[in-house]
Amino acid sequence: MFEENLICKMLKIKYPIFQGGMAWLGTAELASAVSNAGGLGIIGAGHMPPDVLRAEIQKTKAKTDKPFGVNIMLMSPFVKEVMQVVVEERVPVVTTGAGNPGEYIPSLKEIGTKVIPVVASVALARRLVRTGVDAVIAEGMESGGHIGELTTMPLVPQVVDAVDVPVIAAGGIGDARGFVAAFALGASAVQMGSRFVLSKECIAHENYKNLVLKARDRSTVITGRATGHPARVLQNKLSRHYLDRESHGASIDELEKLGLGTLRLAAREGDVENGSVMIGQISGMLSDIESVDEIIQGIVSKVGPTIESINNNLK
DSSP states (O other), rough: OOTOOOOHHHHHHHSSEEEEOTTSSSSSHHHHHHHHTTBBBBETTTTOOOHHHHHHHHHHHHHHOEEEEEEEEEOOOOHHHHHHHHHHHOOOOEEEEESOGGGGHHHHHTTEEEEEEEEHHHHHHHHTTTTOSSOEEEEESSSSEEESSOOOOHHHHHHHHOOOEEEESSSOOOSHHHHHHHHTTTTTEEEHHHHHTBTOOOOOOHHHHHHHHHOTTOOEEEOGGGOOOOEEEEOOOOHHHHHHHHHOOOHHHHHHHTTTTTHHHHHHOOTTTOOOOOOOOOGOOOOBOHHHHHHHEEEEHOOOHHHHHHHHHHH
């Protein structure tokens, strides 16, 4: 299965499953486990200084001999230095967010790195494909963390129809049903973040994971619309305060300060009331913590039965 899949052939991976590049959570431990299980593990660089990222890359290399990637936020104050680290370490895949990676593509291409940006609209997908990227990740607003305005269902097929490179679907995918649905929309692979948060290898604090386990279908809210950088998070003391200030016309500076450092506070320190618990809408369907290998095999093993069920319903 998947021997002729475009993404699997391009990246030399076994399964067309990416792990989302989550800041503070997409560490060497998680990325290497996903790669070892046949997917594409991705280090979430976030705002990492270059020396910290280099150490994380080297740790990943020590844990896996399989392809892996680094997700780079192009708004990072260290973006130029981080890109240089990626080139020097010859990272096989780079995914990007929050900007246009165009200026960095020549140096990445020179070492054979595949460049795959995250897009939230057709216009952005078209623009970035013109810069020479190898594929795009079409991410719907069901996802956790920073989001766009379109949901996965309408976004993915429109991006697929608009570009001539493979499309990876992201946002709201966490089981075989979502996996198969993404391929029905024309995607060549899927990216999952929230599902891997509830893995044994993810270093998220126990409090973070437990809050996600308690989530229901309407437990997430969107903060930051007024700043132009909306993010999906679980409801808690911080999100309620943030939304209250946002609704009362707080300045962008005040709102930005409210969010500063809060993801680390929740993800690493376990303060899930005053910290930002970024997670997608599928959190309501996540009910257990498994190993990365169990998660991936659980999805892959159910693809056939899921397709069979669809065929039966179409008869």
